[in-house]
Amino acid sequence: MATRETNLINPNAEIVASSQCLMVNVAAARGLQSVLKSNLGPRGTLKMLVGGAGQIKITKDGNVLLHEMQIQHPTAMMIARAATAMDDEVGDGTTTAVLFIGELLKQAERFTSEGLHPRLITEGFEAARDMTLEFLDAFKVPQPKIFHDRETLVNVARSSLRSKLSQDVADKMAEAVVDCVLSIAVEGEPIDLHMVEIMEMQHRQASESTFIKGLVLDHGARHPDMPTSLENCHILTCNVSMEYEKTEISSGFYYSSAEQREKLVESERKFTDEKVKQVIDFKRRVCQAGDNKTFVVINQKGIDPMSLDMLAKEGIMALRRAKRRNMERLALACGGTAVNSFDDVEPSVLGYAGRVREETLGEEKFTFVEDVQQGKSCTLLLRGPNKHTIDQLKDAARDGLRAVKNAIEDAALVPGAGAFEVAAYRMLQRRKSAVTGRARLGVEAFAQALLTIPKTLAENSGLDVQESVIKVEEEQERDEQPVGLDLTTGETFLPAAEGIWDSPSVKKQIISLSTVLATQLLLVDEVMKAGKAMGKPAQDMMDEE
Secondary structure (H helix, E strand, O other): OHHHHHHHHOOOOEEEOHHHHHHHHHHHHHHHHHHHHOOOOOOOOOEEEEOOOOOEEEEOOHHHHHHHOOOOOHHHHHHHHHHHHHHHHHOOOHHHHHHHHHHHHHHHHHHHOOOOOHHHHHHHHHHHHHHHHHHHHHHOEEOOOHHHOHHHHHHHHHHHHOOOOOHHHHHHHHHHHHHHHHHHOOOOOOOOHHHEEEEEEOOOOHHHOEEEOEEEEOOOOOOOOOOOEEEEEEEEEEOOOEOOOOOOOOOOOOOOOHHHHHHHHHHHHHHHHHHHHHHHHHHHHHOOOOOOOEEEEEEOOOEOHHHHHHHHHOOOEEEOOOOHHHHHHHHHHHOOOOEOOOOOOOHHHOEEEEEEEEEEEOOEEEEEEEEEOOOOOEEEEEEOOOHHHHHHHHHHHHHHHHHHHHHHHHOEEEEOOOHHHHHHHHHHHHHHHHOOHHHHHHHHHHHHHHOHHHHHHHHHOOOOHHHHHHHHHHHHHHHOOOOEEOOOOOOEEOHHHHOOEEOHHHHHHHHHHHHHHHHHHHOOOOEEEOOHHHHOOHHHHHHHO
16 A cells, blocks of 8 residues: 555655565575675684775675675665674674574564564564573673783683684784783773774784884884984974974065075074974983983974984984874873973973884884883784785784773673573573563574574584584583583583683674664565655756756
């Protein structure tokens, strides 16, 4: 009826009626599910994305795939946007969310094809979601002292990174990621991951990526006589121009002899030289002879060649045109304060670094500011032989940093390897009798959908899917322990004992978001592509233009 009415109002509207609408939405969700299914878990496969200009990206990170893929179907696009928004919020769980949404719609289709109204299924989904979230709070393992438990944090990072990188690279990156978070974190306060600078150097192997207690700047000194390595360094961060600048208004200078021109050039130079001399005098005050102290200037604005020459003669390492974000991080890492003028500058504005060195890589220079005093900012240095390896490391590093941050802020962890999903399935089977009427079928569908995670993990590891899930279920019933599936042997084991952990906040987001989105898609009974422009004749549109 609604279709006929819509066509009367707008004869050019494209409509998918209620009988086909659910099939279209389920097909889109299952299509997206089938693309990402093989990527789940540490034994998942990789996808190669090729851009229009031949760029290559190899990844199995669900968030990257959904961002980079060209998705045209409106339902699939809606699921992809919701999943990537979840990644922005908690940093992980994108692939799991897509699989769970696809499985919820697949299970719901079984009952709607037999005539059950979607509204009753959604009521069952919502009841099952509430029971599962309540169960999650009881199932998670509190970790009140996790901030001081480095080994557990490394296990958390390793669990996240192994699902995106090879095992040996993930294990080394896990150490570096935990060092980064602990370096900037203050117990009881929110963690700002923007204080971790992720720097790339295209050389050596991915396994040589490392944590730097300090900063790595992607430029170096611009004078051949400047020192390239200093120790016990005073760091002066400033935003002062040490070069000749043109006037802001259009003006001209006229002179009638060479002497007058020389005087003009001399007066222009004198203005800049005085600022450089202030820096040199300040250096002589704070670096006394015999105290082995050195001096480094890092300036956000420019330093001209003559000024660089004066600083080099004093043994000062000077870097110009530093990025603004690095200026903020330098103050947090080394201490001190950035100055806007050299007048009356005091030693209290200086920061300190144990070592400052320059490293040249081809035509690029990198400056390492290491062994810093304050350490409220740090660098994760990513190394790799080519661009796509570094991109893969960078995507994984972000997820690893978020996993450690979530673990500290939640002060709790959930055993991984499919243990929670199987335990939640068993709980729903026991408690579904509390839901009356046909909505109970929605709880049954939700419980079956939860098993898609352990089933997919088993499938991607080359194991027998049904046998693996039944093994875990029987073991949990026998011991009442959070038993998971060992993807290497196919046997059951305790994930907590092996250090395989998931984040409670990620699980909570997956359950909540997937249920809301699956519910909305089930209740859509008509898809209409009928914008305002579609109902107008072509001539009317041309007249308006």
